[in-house]
Amino acid sequence: MKVAEAVHPALAQVLEKWNLGAANWDPAGLSAAYTDDGLMYAGRPEHVVGHEAILKYFASYEGEILGAHLTMPDPIIRPLADDAVLIQGDVHFKFHLSGDEHTRTHMRGTLVLVKRNEGWRILDHHFSAVPEAPPLGRS
Numbered sequence: 507m508k509v510a511e512a513v514h515p516a517l518a519q520v521l522e523k524w525n526l527g528a529a530n531w532d533p534a535g536l537s538a539a540y541t542d543d544g545l546m547y548a549g550r551p552e553h554v555v556g557h558e559a560i561l562k563y564f565a566s567y568e569g570e571i572l573g574a575h576l577t578m579p580d581p582i583i584r585p586l587a588d589d590a591v592l593i594q595g596d597v598h599f600k601f602h603l604s605g606d607e608h609t610r611t612h613m614r615g616t617l618v619l620v621k622r623n624e625g626w627r628i629l630d631h632h633f634s635a636v637p638e639a640p641p642l643g644r645s
Contacts, residue, residue: 533564589621
């Protein structure tokens, strides 16, 4: 089922929190969008596990990323339970980088969002580049 992000409360709430933290690149604000036991595969090679590691991951970009904005247009949303949804689709980033450079990146992504006492948060996050060809191991 396709649901626009603006009408799905889980995705809307998480994107609002993530973008609030990313606007001026605040690692604590960004990591607040994740559960304490969150998992993340993102822009660096390592698998990031848990709140402290997620905070450290975002802090590793301080001085390089000055601000960012994330959207997920036309996501596919699959409810897993009343308090959990899986969201998959295109991920669009706008970055404000050091040296006043502005860039855009399009990726693909999967999020698992769960509802906790503090609201909807990211439990699992996996973003990756869109391959130019099927990854069949041929050079």
